[in-house]
Amino acid sequence: MAQPTISARDLGLIAADLLLRPESGKGIAVIHAEGPRRYSAKDVAAVVSQLSGRMVRAQAVPRFQWQATFERTMPPSLASLLIKANDAKNKGGLVEIAPNAGEVRYGPTSLIDELRPFVLPE
Known part of the structure; x- marks a missing residue:
């Protein structure tokens, strides 16, 4: 099942932008934030496999x-x-x-770009 995900950096930038915008006077606003696309566990395994050069499989x-x-x-x-x-x-x-159904913000950072610094190839 693909899930909405967002990088911490993208979420921080969205939050900073929201904090800096003028008060709307409309009360509480609910903002949905996610990355450029949704990812499944299989997507994460495929990206880690690609980055590490090792076969990684998602298993329930x-x-x-x-x-x-x-x-x-x-x-x-x-x-x-x-x-x-x-x-x-x-x-x-x-x-x-x-x-x-309200404001939706999308961060630009892809899963592979977010994980790249954490996965070292063999």
């Missing part, structure tokens, strides 16, 4: 292993929150941005 982690897997890199409370968000997304409970 069974639902019953999520908590233990997430807790290897994050606190249990954050792992539980991430599981709830994934469950909601998988059940269609998270609302996608609808066309003409």
